[in-house]
Structures are given as C-alpha cells and as structure tokens.
Amino acid sequence: MxxxxxxxxxxxxxxxxxxxxxxxxxxxxxxxxxxxxxxxxxxxxxxxxxxxxxxxxxxxxxxxxxxxxxxxxxxxxxxxxxxxxxxxxxxxxxxxxxxxxxxxxxxxxxxxxxxxxxxxxxxxxxxxxxxxxxxxxxxxxxxxxxxxxxxxxxxxxxxxxxxxxxxxxxxxxxxxxxxxxxxxxxxxxxxxxxxxxxxxxxxxxxxxxxxxxxxxxxxxxxxxxxxxxxxxxxxxxxxxxxxxxxxxxxxxxxxxxxxxxxxxxxxxxxxxxxxxxxxxxxxxxxxxxxxxxxxxxxxxxxxxxxxxxxxxxxxxxxxxxxxxxxxxxxxxxxxxxxxxxxxxxxxxxxxxxxxxxxxxxxxxxxxxxxxxxxxxxxxxxxxxxxxxxxxxxxxxxxxxxxxxxxxxxxxxxxxxxxxxxxxxxLVFLYRSSVPHAAIVGQVPGTEHYRNVKRHKVDTVPGVISIRVDESLYFANARYLEDLVLQQVADHPGITDIVLMCSAVNTIDMSALESLEAIAHRLHDIGIALHLSEVKGPVMDKLERTDFIAHLAGVHLSQHQAMQAIAAHRLRTTGEEGEAA
Amino acid sequence: MxxxxxxxxxxxxxxxxxxxxxxxxxxxxxxxxxxxxxxxxxxxxxxxxxxxxxxxxxxxxxxxxxxxxxxxxxxxxxxxxxxxxxxxxxxxxxxxxxxxxxxxxxxxxxxxxxxxxxxxxxxxxxxxxxxxxxxxxxxxxxxxxxxxxxxxxxxxxxxxxxxxxxxxxxxxxxxxxxxxxxxxxxxxxxxxxxxxxxxxxxxxxxxxxxxxxxxxxxxxxxxxxxxxxxxxxxxxxxxxxxxxxxxxxxxxxxxxxxxxxxxxxxxxxxxxxxxxxxxxxxxxxxxxxxxxxxxxxxxxxxxxxxxxxxxxxxxxxxxxxxxxxxxxxxxxxxxxxxxxxxxxxxxxxxxxxxxxxxxxxxxxxxxxxxxxxxxxxxxxxxxxxxxxxxxxxxxxxxxxxxxxxxxxxxxxxxxxxxxxxxxxxLVFLYRSSVPHAAIVGQVPGTEHYRNVKRHKVDTVPGVISIRVDESLYFANARYLEDLVLQQVADHPGITDIVLMCSAVNTIDMSALESLEAIAHRLHDIGIALHLSEVKGPVMDKLERTDFIAHLAGVHLSQHQAMQAIAAHRLRTTGEEGEAA
Structure with a gap:
C-alpha cells in the first residue's frame, strides 16, 4: 500500500x-x-x-x-x-x-x-x-x-x-x-x-x-x-x-x-x-x-x-x-x-x-x-x-x-x-496586529449578538460586550489592552465587561499576560471581567493557568453571559433590599 | 494642543x-x-x-x-x-x-x-x-x-x-x-x-x-x-x-x-x-x-x-x-x-x-x-x-x-x-495555515452551536455545519478546499453544507477563489452551500463580487441558517407531495 x-x-x-x-x-x-x-x-x-x-x-x-x-x-x-x-x-x-x-x-x-x-x-x-x-x-x-x-x-x-x-x-x-x-x-x-x-x-x-x-x-x-x-x-x-x-x-x-x-x-x-x-x-x-x-x-x-x-x-x-x-x-x-x-x-x-x-x-x-x-x-x-x-x-x-x-x-x-x-x-501580519473589534448587542427575538453600529440590537446599561475579531497574539496584545481601557474610560459607570471570544482562535503567552494585566486593572477599579464563547482548544490552554480564577466568569455563549450578569444583578439588588 | x-x-x-x-x-x-x-x-x-x-x-x-x-x-x-x-x-x-x-x-x-x-x-x-x-x-x-x-x-x-x-x-x-x-x-x-x-x-x-x-x-x-x-x-x-x-x-x-x-x-x-x-x-x-x-x-x-x-x-x-x-x-x-x-x-x-x-x-x-x-x-x-x-x-x-x-x-x-x-x-503563520475546524451542532435548549466532539449537541441529518476557526487567506485557501471536499466524501447523502463564519475575520482574494471553486463543485454535485454569521467587514467585501449569487444563502446566525434549511425542506417535501 x-x-x-x-x-x-x-x-x-x-x-x-x-x-x-x-x-x-x-x-x-x-x-x-x-x-x-x-x-x-x-x-x-x-x-x-x-x-x-x-x-x-x-x-x-x-x-x-x-x-x-x-x-x-x-x-x-x-x-x-x-x-x-x-x-x-x-x-x-x-x-x-x-x-x-x-x-x-x-x-x-x-x-x-x-x-x-x-x-x-x-x-x-x-x-x-x-x-x-x-x-x-x-x-x-x-x-x-x-x-x-x-x-x-x-x-x-x-x-x-x-x-x-x-x-x-x-x-x-x-x-x-x-x-x-x-x-x-x-x-x-x-x-x-x-x-x-x-x-x-x-x-x-x-x-x-x-x-x-x-x-x-x-x-x-x-x-x-x-x-x-x-x-x-x-x-x-x-x-x-x-x-x-x-x-x-x-x-x-x-x-x-x-x-x-x-x-x-x-x-x-x-x-x-x-x-x-x-x-x-x-x-x-x-x-x-x-x-x-x-x-x-x-x-x-x-x-x-x-x-x-x-x-x-x-x-x-x-x-x-x-x-x-x-x-x-x-x-x-x-x-x-x-x-x-x-x-x-x-x-x-x-x-x-x-x-x-x-x-x-x-x-x-x-x-x-x-x-x-x-x-x-x-x-x-x-x-x-x-x-x-x-x-x-x-x-x-x-x-x-x-x-x-x-x-x-x-x-x-x-x-x-x-x-x-x-x-x-506583512499585510496579513499588520492587519492581524490592529484587529477589527465591535461592541455587540442582542438581535431582538434571538440569542444572537451583533455589532451595535451595523444592526438594531438591544444593550444592557453598565455592561459592555466587546467582540475582538482576531486571534490574540503578541502582535495585538498591547492593542487589546488599549482597546479595553479605552472603553472603560469612555463609559463611566460600567460594572461588567464581556469579551466575546467567538473569533479568538488562539491566545498566546503574550496575549495571556495582557489579559492578566487587563483583569488585574479592571478588578482594581471594581469592574467584573467575563469571557464568552471561548473555543475548546483555547480553553484547554487557559485551563493550564490560573487566569480563569481571576475572572468573574467564563460562559458557553454570549447569551448565557448576559443572563448570568442579569441574574447576579437581581441577586445583589435583592440582598441590598433585604439589608435595607 | x-x-x-x-x-x-x-x-x-x-x-x-x-x-x-x-x-x-x-x-x-x-x-x-x-x-x-x-x-x-x-x-x-x-x-x-x-x-x-x-x-x-x-x-x-x-x-x-x-x-x-x-x-x-x-x-x-x-x-x-x-x-x-x-x-x-x-x-x-x-x-x-x-x-x-x-x-x-x-x-x-x-x-x-x-x-x-x-x-x-x-x-x-x-x-x-x-x-x-x-x-x-x-x-x-x-x-x-x-x-x-x-x-x-x-x-x-x-x-x-x-x-x-x-x-x-x-x-x-x-x-x-x-x-x-x-x-x-x-x-x-x-x-x-x-x-x-x-x-x-x-x-x-x-x-x-x-x-x-x-x-x-x-x-x-x-x-x-x-x-x-x-x-x-x-x-x-x-x-x-x-x-x-x-x-x-x-x-x-x-x-x-x-x-x-x-x-x-x-x-x-x-x-x-x-x-x-x-x-x-x-x-x-x-x-x-x-x-x-x-x-x-x-x-x-x-x-x-x-x-x-x-x-x-x-x-x-x-x-x-x-x-x-x-x-x-x-x-x-x-x-x-x-x-x-x-x-x-x-x-x-x-x-x-x-x-x-x-x-x-x-x-x-x-x-x-x-x-x-x-x-x-x-x-x-x-x-x-x-x-x-x-x-x-x-x-x-x-x-x-x-x-x-x-x-x-x-x-x-x-x-x-x-x-x-x-x-x-513563522509559528503564527504556520498555525493559521492549518486552522482548527469543527463540525458543529445545536446545544439543546439554546440557539448556540458548538463542536460535536466536545459538547452534547443536536445535528440534522444531511446538513453539515463547519466552523473554520481562522480567517480565510492565501495560506489556508487550499486547506479549506480539501476540508470541505473531504466532508463531502465522508458523508454521502449530504444536501446542505453551512460554513459558520463566526471566526472568519477576513477573506482575501485567494480564499475567495477557493470559496468560488468550492461553491462551483458543490453545485455540480447538487449540494447547497450556505454561509452563516458572516461579519460586517467581510460581508462588505463579498458584496463587491458576484460570489453571493452562487450561494444557497447567507444567514445572520447559524440558528437562522438551520431554520431556513428546515423551512426549505418542508416546502420542497410539500411541493413533492402536491405533485404526487
């Protein structure tokens, strides 16, 4: 043969x-x-x-x-x-x-x-x-x-x-x-x-x-x-x-x-x-x-x-x-x-x-x-x-x-x-080093989330969902940090940030360090960081680190992330109500 | 200033x-x-x-x-x-x-x-x-x-x-x-x-x-x-x-x-x-x-x-x-x-x-x-x-x-x-030239679609949904052709193939030519090719070509693609019933 x-x-x-x-x-x-x-x-x-x-x-x-x-x-x-x-x-x-x-x-x-x-x-x-x-x-x-x-x-x-x-x-x-x-x-x-x-x-x-x-x-x-x-x-x-x-x-x-x-x-x-x-x-x-x-x-x-x-x-x-x-x-x-x-x-x-x-x-x-x-x-x-x-x-x-x-x-x-x-x-590398990113919201009547600039979508006050359209690796690791911190600066009163990872096909060590830095800084200013739609191969690698322990949550889908945030808010308000 | x-x-x-x-x-x-x-x-x-x-x-x-x-x-x-x-x-x-x-x-x-x-x-x-x-x-x-x-x-x-x-x-x-x-x-x-x-x-x-x-x-x-x-x-x-x-x-x-x-x-x-x-x-x-x-x-x-x-x-x-x-x-x-x-x-x-x-x-x-x-x-x-x-x-x-x-x-x-x-x-280029791909199915009770190998999901006979976890560009264009044709060869009796594009952040000209070749070959053997979850910037480029005219459909979400295929099947069976 x-x-x-x-x-x-x-x-x-x-x-x-x-x-x-x-x-x-x-x-x-x-x-x-x-x-x-x-x-x-x-x-x-x-x-x-x-x-x-x-x-x-x-x-x-x-x-x-x-x-x-x-x-x-x-x-x-x-x-x-x-x-x-x-x-x-x-x-x-x-x-x-x-x-x-x-x-x-x-x-x-x-x-x-x-x-x-x-x-x-x-x-x-x-x-x-x-x-x-x-x-x-x-x-x-x-x-x-x-x-x-x-x-x-x-x-x-x-x-x-x-x-x-x-x-x-x-x-x-x-x-x-x-x-x-x-x-x-x-x-x-x-x-x-x-x-x-x-x-x-x-x-x-x-x-x-x-x-x-x-x-x-x-x-x-x-x-x-x-x-x-x-x-x-x-x-x-x-x-x-x-x-x-x-x-x-x-x-x-x-x-x-x-x-x-x-x-x-x-x-x-x-x-x-x-x-x-x-x-x-x-x-x-x-x-x-x-x-x-x-x-x-x-x-x-x-x-x-x-x-x-x-x-x-x-x-x-x-x-x-x-x-x-x-x-x-x-x-x-x-x-x-x-x-x-x-x-x-x-x-x-x-x-x-x-x-x-x-x-x-x-x-x-x-x-x-x-x-x-x-x-x-x-x-x-x-x-x-x-x-x-x-x-x-x-x-x-x-x-x-x-x-x-x-x-x-x-x-x-x-x-x-x-x-x-x-x-x-070079063009391919340059492009992937300055990736497209979108703030996403829910397409009404579906569990699907799309760019707020292109579609009529519903968003939740205080929650910013960012979809980064690129694998996270050394060439765009710093860019990711700037992107998230810019969103925080632009939207005072945020309580939650969800990184929707449907387009993230790998996260290398440089990007992992950037994510850790982001999680650390957001934690310092009281913002919860969530990941959603993390793919299997990416999750396998993240699980070998202690990064996930520093997150508010990793959700199967963007929709489940939003549901979890809503449920958490309801619970906290309830507790506050009881405390009052 | x-x-x-x-x-x-x-x-x-x-x-x-x-x-x-x-x-x-x-x-x-x-x-x-x-x-x-x-x-x-x-x-x-x-x-x-x-x-x-x-x-x-x-x-x-x-x-x-x-x-x-x-x-x-x-x-x-x-x-x-x-x-x-x-x-x-x-x-x-x-x-x-x-x-x-x-x-x-x-x-x-x-x-x-x-x-x-x-x-x-x-x-x-x-x-x-x-x-x-x-x-x-x-x-x-x-x-x-x-x-x-x-x-x-x-x-x-x-x-x-x-x-x-x-x-x-x-x-x-x-x-x-x-x-x-x-x-x-x-x-x-x-x-x-x-x-x-x-x-x-x-x-x-x-x-x-x-x-x-x-x-x-x-x-x-x-x-x-x-x-x-x-x-x-x-x-x-x-x-x-x-x-x-x-x-x-x-x-x-x-x-x-x-x-x-x-x-x-x-x-x-x-x-x-x-x-x-x-x-x-x-x-x-x-x-x-x-x-x-x-x-x-x-x-x-x-x-x-x-x-x-x-x-x-x-x-x-x-x-x-x-x-x-x-x-x-x-x-x-x-x-x-x-x-x-x-x-x-x-x-x-x-x-x-x-x-x-x-x-x-x-x-x-x-x-x-x-x-x-x-x-x-x-x-x-x-x-x-x-x-x-x-x-x-x-x-x-x-x-x-x-x-x-x-x-x-x-x-x-x-x-x-x-x-x-x-x-x-080189490692980054090599990886993106042999991308990870998954056959996906519906996570029960949700509109979310995940890898059949990692999750308990529902699939529909005759429909293969492929999620390619990489931007489509010259280095993996040929790989994509092989991937789709291999699926066709492995699964006789397919009527529809859905390419779920949630992780596809660009499609360059080489990949477009490969997609056209794929569409052409699938059409020849009577298989309908659908795209789902195509991102805005990618869609903008595809709309400048006549590629979309050669597709069975471009759907906002993977779930809508599956619904459209089911509706089409119902309609065709109905027509066949009437004709009989």
Missing part, C-alpha cells in the same frame, strides 16, 4: 488496457507535435541551445509517468521557468559557455532534490504562501518580460538583461542594427502563428473539414511554420543575408550524465532553485487540480512534489534544465483524451524520435521563428484584469499584485516574487 | 510647584548615587572608557525630561543595550580605538533618528512583533553572556567575544594568567555588593536605623564599594601588583560634538541600530507602563518613541552611546517619589557634578570593582522560569523562548533576537 502511494504507476498500471492505450497514444501524438517547436523555443529563452529543450522533454516525462498522479499533466520546459533559469544562471555564467549549460543542469538537479524532499517531508504547504494575486501578478509580468526579450530575436539584434528597463534600453541602443530579412521572417512567422491560433479552426470548418482533423491541423500549425521558414531559409540562403540561424547542433539523444557537484555553484543556485521549485509546483498543481476536478479525480499534492522532483532529477541526468507541468500543453493533453500518465511516456518517445530525426535539419532554422513561437505562447500569460479585480475586492490584494508585478518588471523575477510574498505576509 | 503633545514638559511644567520640586530633588539624589557606579560599569561592558557612561547619563536625561511622558522612567546606559553596542561596534572597529568610540556615538545617533522617525510616523506597533517570550528569553540569555563576559575582569585576564562559546573558550585558554590580587578585589567587591543587596537593609533595621535612612544607605552601598576599593588600590599600590585600573581619563564635561557621517559606517550600523532601538523601546515602554499603571497615569507610546529618540540623539551629541529606560533605576526613581520628568533633569545635574568631581580619582579604581557591579546588576535579568511557564502553556511559545535563548547564547544578540522574532512569526 505504502509503495503504491509513492509509485502511482503501480495503481493505474494494473488496470491498463487497449482502450486506455489508444486514448493515450492519440493524446501523445498531438502533444508531441505541439511540444517540438515549444521545446526548442523555450530552451532558447533560457539561454540554452535549442536541442536542450528537446532533451528536457524526454526523461522528465518518463519520470513523471512513474511518480506523477495526474493523468493529464504534461511536463517539460515552460516559459516562466525558462525565464527564471536564464535569470539565475545568467548571473553566474556567460550565455553559451560550458559553465552556463552545466549550471542549468545543476539548477534542475537542485530543484529536483528540493521538490522530492518537500514531498517526502510533506512540506507542500510552503507553496500556499504564494497567493493567487502574487502568482497572477508574477506570471503577467513574466509574460511581458519574455515577450520583450524576444523582440531582439524578431529584429535580428542582440539584447541583454532580464528586467524590463534593461531590455528596453538594450533594444533602443541596438535598434540601428536591425536586419530586415530577420524582421521579415519574424513578422511572417508571427502573423502565421497568430492566424493559426485565432482563425485557422473557423477557416477549416468553412472548408467543410471535420472538427477532429481541424483540431490536429491547428495543433500541427506551429510545426508547419517551422518547416516553412526552414524552406525559406534554404531557398533564399537567409544565413548569408545575416539572418541568425540555429546552427549545427549535436545529433542523436543526450548521454546520461552526472552534473559537476561544485559547492560554490550549488550555494549560488540554491535560492533560485527553491523559488523555481515553488513557482513550478504552484503552476503545475493548479493545472493538475483543475483538470482532475473535471474528471472527479483527486491529486495528491505531496506525491505531485515527488513526481515533479523526479522529473527535474531526470532532466538533470538527461542534460536538460528545470521543467514543470505546463498549462497549455496539459489542456491539450486532456482535451485529446489522455487517460493515464502513460500518455506522457509516449510523448517522451515521440520527442526522442523527433530529436533523432530533426536535429540534422535544425541548423537551417531561423531563430526568429522560435522567437515568434515564444511571443505567441506567452501572450496568453499576460492578464491585466487581475489588477482591476483585486482593486475592486481589496486594496491589500491589489497591493500584493502591484508590488509583485512592478517588482518583477523592474528588479527581476526572483526579487519580484520575493517582494510579493513578503508584502502579502 | 498639538505642540503640547510633542512637548509634554509644557503640560506638567505648568503645574510644577514646591511640593513636586522637593519630591523630584530627593528622587534625583538617590538615583544619582545609584547611577554613578552603573554608568561607569556599563560603559566598560560596551567596550568604552568608563567616563563615556557618565556622559551618557547627562544630556539624554535632560532630553527625556523635555520629550518624555513617564514621570518615573530613568534613562541612561543599561546592561543589555551596552552588550548590544559592544557586539555591533566590535564588528567594525578595534576596542579602545578612536573609530570604536565614534562608531558607538554614530550608533546612538542612528538609533535616536530611527526612534524619533518611528514616533513621528506612529510606527510604534513594530515593537509589538517582539513577543513577551522572545524578549524574556533574550534578556535572560543576555544576562548570562554579560555575567560570563565579566569573569575576565574579575580574574584579571583578557577575554574576547560576544557569544557564550567564544567567551568560555577565551576564559579557558587564558586561565593560566589569573592575577590573584585582581581576583581578591573582585571577590571582595562581589561579596560586599551581594551582602548590600541581600542583607544590609535587615542589618540596619536590627541596629535600629530608621527605614528611610536605611534605604538611602542601601542605594549608596555600591558607591561605597567603589570608594573602598579605590582606597585599597592606593593603600597597597594594586596597580603595581598587576591589577587593571581604569587609568587616566579626560577631566571635565564632554564637549558638544557632531558625529562623523561616514556612509560606510552608517550602512554597517543601520541594522544593529534598528534592533537596539526596538529592544530598548520595548524594555523602556514596559517599565514606563507598569509604573504609570500604579499611579493611574497613561503613557503615550508614540511620544515615548520621540522621547527615547531625543535622548539618543542627545547621547550622540554629548559623546555617549545608546541609552534607554532602565528597569531597576526607574523602580528606584518611582519608589523615591519622583513626581515629574524633572527628576531626570536633576539627576543629570547630579551626574554632571559627579563627573567634574570624580574623574580625577577614577584613575585608581580597579576595573574588577566595575565587573562585580555588572555581575550583581545582571543577576536579576536571568530568569529561567519563563522556560517552564512557556512549556506548560504552549509548545509554540516554548519554542520561541528556547530558540531566542539558544540563538542569543550561541550566535550573538542580533542573530538571537532575529531568530526569535522570525520563529514566532
């Missing part, structure tokens, strides 16, 4: 049959066709030779097929992780050098080990700290940086940098060196890819071509553009006209290799590897969960960490670079009917065949074609609507999106995402 | 009279006597010449008298801040050098500017993140380090380092160089000081000396020990026997001076200055508030920041080093009857006179006397009981204390406190 949870293949492999095989094979063919140009292009985006993209689409897919739990997730090189790889590796090695390639391999290895460890030690919750607004802002900003970084490739000029200002300045200063032939190839590729994406399907439908065939043709479109520009390159000898071509690449499949374990390099890459791991995991798990929900399947997040970890270790062994589950390709895989992770293994075989067959011809492919492929692919990442939605919903969420976006654009991917996570945590 | 809030002296100064003058003068004399040996000793602890301690007890007290709000707080050099100064300055300059002294002055200036800014921009809440357990652990650990660091002075050997292992190793390796005369002076001073603290008062009482006189004699005890060892030093020419003496110091009062504004030094001292500012502020404000509460006075925290800021700027101008409000001397000041901050100003005059009269004689004072003074003073800081109390109350608080203590002892003051703050924030 335990073995099966670490090797999901043992579960789904058992019920594998001819029908699932057929579904998986069809999906694999479509995804392979889609992956070829993307793999080449993303490797270029990562600053690596294009064939590395193909290498990163073979072994990782096999590893995921063994360890992964999603039947539809298609792993491989993706745009955002490629950009992050370029940014991390670019800091420690020159693009095109041997060090650069081996640092990218090391990055994949580190990321793989980190993901696997997180999975084994069930640390997947770390990814929760990457909030939706932060990840949305980050992906949109990354999309803008990626698209901008490809302008150089489309114009035939050299650009440098991984932030928007660096890229814009670099494009501006090199604008004089535009190669018009490159621009022509780029523009044609861009136009064709855009047309394929937006209109080809309708056009084929109008020609009366069946929908299933049309879908395959649309998916194959980018590959056709690759072949078309290759033909153009050969036919008009574009290389001689100054158009940058991919050039000679090593033929055949990559050798299995062990990365060079240089401690200095490991130190410099550890933090980027961690960020890449978490970003990659969050992207991947959301796709996997969305698709799983459509089929009423469940994804095991910690096993997914192991699956992605194994994929990245496999990427490192196979001479690739960091990979993760891609959104677009997984949707295609799902739509094409992938029934089990075996579809990924078949895709790997497809890519391996393509690597053997394609590499001899890659030399003549214009790089502008790959740049156009990237631009079209990342356009879907850019989504400014998150800014508007966040602004409408809450300023805090808007701040998180805006800080992440601006940080990523101006300071780079790692700084941007770190700022975003930091900002969202 | 506004001017008065920034210059509290304008308020209390107006009602100043002969009676307050007398009280303040008496308190000033007693505090002055107490401060003289402490100031000399703490300067030595900070790695500075002893007279700097006196300088730091003149201008800062005058500044606090103008800007401070506490009538009892006595500012000046204190043990923990002196240790932190030694640690911060020791990293960038050699002890005894001109750079060292000017770096200490710069540290006071930076700390003063930071505190003033925090006061002006009302950023005092930052100090709230230093929890009680962290500050307790930090002060105990600092006390241990300080006491250990003085062993060198008591034994007449040289020691180095600001962490426990460094100090212990340093003592061990130099143990052969013990000077027995120094040890004798140290032991006698230590024994006398201990006797004065523990037993002198009783002894004087048995001699029939009035209590008021006895109190003054006990306070003057440490000064007497200073004079006694000075006499011993001269009488037996201890300097020639290898006993370390204070040596020649510049006579007279310090000149007003402006610190050298070196950007490199500022950069290196900025972070230590911030930590010193916050630790100093937290210590000072707790003393001030404790004493103010005894007299039913109030302390304005943001004005206190300005008061301490002004004191530190004054310390820098007067050639001193960072100061803050001290616990022991403030209690003495309070007990002696200090009525206004003017008592501090009179103390400043007392110290100024002492500086003029004492400095010629300091040359013959054995340093071992000052080491003994420090050891006795810091013994009160060491309090291990916090470990036991924290352990009993909660493991999380215990972890914060233990991490702070061990971190401070082994890695130094700044790292220790940073680790403590970091750990308490």
């Amino acid at each position: 335990r073995l099966q949870s670490y090797f999901p293949i043992l579960t789904w492999g058992r019920s594998y049959n001819r029908q699932t095989l057929t579904s998986d094979l069809i999906a694999a063919v479509i995804v392979t066709i889609m992956l070829i140009p993307q793999s080449l292009a993303y490797a270029l985006l990562a600053g690596l030779p294009p064939e590395v993209g193909l290498y990163a689409s073979i072994l990782p897919l096999l590893a995921y097929a063994v360890f992964g739990t999603s039947s539809a997730l298609a792993v491989g090189p993706v745009a955002v992780v490629s950009l992050m790889t370029a940014s991390a590796v670019g800091r420690i090695a020159a693009e095109g050098s041997v060090d650069y390639a081996s640092a990218a391999i090391m990055l994949a290895l580190l990321s793989g080990v980190m993901l696997t460890m997180m999975g084994l030690f069930r640390l997947g919750f770390v990814a929760n700290f990457l909030s939706h607004p932060v990840i949305s802002g980050f992906i949109t900003a990354s999309g803008i940086i990626i698209a901008t970084s490809q302008i150089g490739g489309l114009f035939g000029i050299k650009t440098e940098g991984h932030t928007l200002p660096e890229l814009v300045i670099s494009i501006w200063t090199n604008l004089g060196a535009i190669n018009l032939w490159t621009l022509a190839v780029g523009a044609v590729a861009l136009a064709l890819l855009l047309w394929i994406r937006l209109d080809l399907k309708n056009w084929l439908a109008r020609l009366g071509i069946p929908k299933s065939v049309a879908t395959v043709l649309v998916r194959a479109g980018p590959v056709l553009v690759v072949f078309l520009t290759m033909a153009w390159s050969v036919g008009m000898d574009l290389g001689a006209k100054g158009v940058a071509l991919v050039g000679d690449v090593p033929q055949g499949l990559p050798m299995l290799s062990m990365p060079n374990l240089d401690l200095g390099v490991i130190n410099q890459l550890a933090l980027p590897a961690l960020i890449i791991s978490i970003v990659g995991f969050v992207e991947s798990i959301s796709v996997a969960q969305t698709l799983a929900a459509k089929r009423r399947e469940r994804i095991a997040p910690n096993q997914e960490l192991i699956g992605l970890g194994a994929s990245n270790i496999a990427a490192a062994l196979g001479g690739g670079y960091p990979v993760t589950g891609g959104f677009a390709r997984s949707v295609v895989n799902f739509d094409a009917g992938a029934a089990t992770p075996a579809a990924g293994a078949f895709t790997a075989i497809g890519i391996a065949l393509a690597t053997l067959l394609l590499t001899p011809f890659l030399a003549i492919l214009p790089k502008a074609t790959l740049a156009a492929t990237i631009v079209i692919a990342v356009l879907t990442l850019v989504d400014f609507s998150i800014l508007k939605r966040a602004w409408t919903y809450s300023r805090a969420d808007f701040a998180a999106v805006a800080i992440t976006m601006v940080g990523t654009l101006l300071l780079g991917v790692e700084t941007g995402i770190a700022l975003g996570v930091g900002a969202s945590i | 506004r001017l008065q809030s920034y210059f509290p002296i304008l308020t209390w100064g107006r009602s100043y009279n002969r009676q307050t003058l007398t009280s303040d003068l008496i308190a000033a004399v007693i505090v002055t006597i107490m401060l003289i040996p402490q100031s000399l000793a703490y300067a030595l602890l900070a790695g500075l010449p002893p007279e700097v301690g006196l300088y730091a007890s003149i201008l800062p007290l005058l500044a606090y008298a103008v800007f401070g709000t506490s009538s009892a707080l006595a500012v000046g050099p204190v043990a923990v801040v002196s240790l932190m100064t030694a640690s911060a300055v020791g990293r960038i300059a050699a002890e005894g050098s001109v750079d060292y002294a000017s770096a200490a002055i710069m540290l006071a200036l930076l700390s003063g500017v930071m505190l003033t800014m925090m006061g002006l921009f009302r950023l005092g809440f930052v100090a709230n993140f230093l929890s009680h357990p962290v500050i307790s652990g930090f002060i105990t650990a600092s006390g241990i380090i300080i006491a250990t660091s003085q062993i060198g002075g008591l034994f007449g050997i040289k020691t180095e380092g600001h962490t426990l292992p460094e100090l212990v190793i340093s003592i061990w390796t130099n143990l052969g160089a013990i000077n027995l005369w120094t040890l004798a002076v140290g032991a006698v001073a230590l024994a006398l000081l201990l006797w004065i603290r523990l037993d002198l008062k009783n002894w004087l009482a048995r001699l029939g000396i009035p209590k008021s006189v006895a109190t003054v004699l006990v306070r003057a005890g440490p000064v007497l020990v200073v004079f006694l060892t000075m006499a011993w030093s001269v009488g037996m020419d201890l300097g020639a026997k290898g006993v370390a003496l204070v040596g020649d110091v510049p006579q007279g009062l310090p000149m007003l001076s402006m610190p050298n504004l070196d950007l490199g030094v500022i950069n290196q001292l900025a972070l230590p200055a911030l930590i010193i500012s916050i630790v100093g502020f937290v210590e000072s404000i707790s003393v001030a508030q404790t004493l103010a509460a005894k007299r039913r006075e109030r302390i304005a925290p943001n004005q206190e920041l300005i008061g301490l800021g002004a004191s530190n700027i004054a310390a820098a101008l007067g050639g001193g080093y960072p100061v803050t409000g001290g616990f022991a001397r403030s209690v003495v000041n309070f007990d002696a009857g200090a009525a206004t901050p003017a008592a501090g100003a009179f103390t400043a005059i007392g110290i100024a006179l002492a500086t003029l009269l004492l400095t010629p004689f300091l040359a013959i004072l054995p340093k071992a006397t000052l080491a003994a003074t420090i050891v006795i003073a810091v013994l009160t800081l060491v309090d291990f009981s916090i470990l036991k109390r924290a352990w009993t109350y909660s493991r999380a608080d215990f972890a914060a204390v233990a991490i702070t203590m061990v971190g401070t002892l082994l890695l130094g003051v700044e790292t220790g406190i940073a680790l403590g703050v970091g750990a308490s924030i």
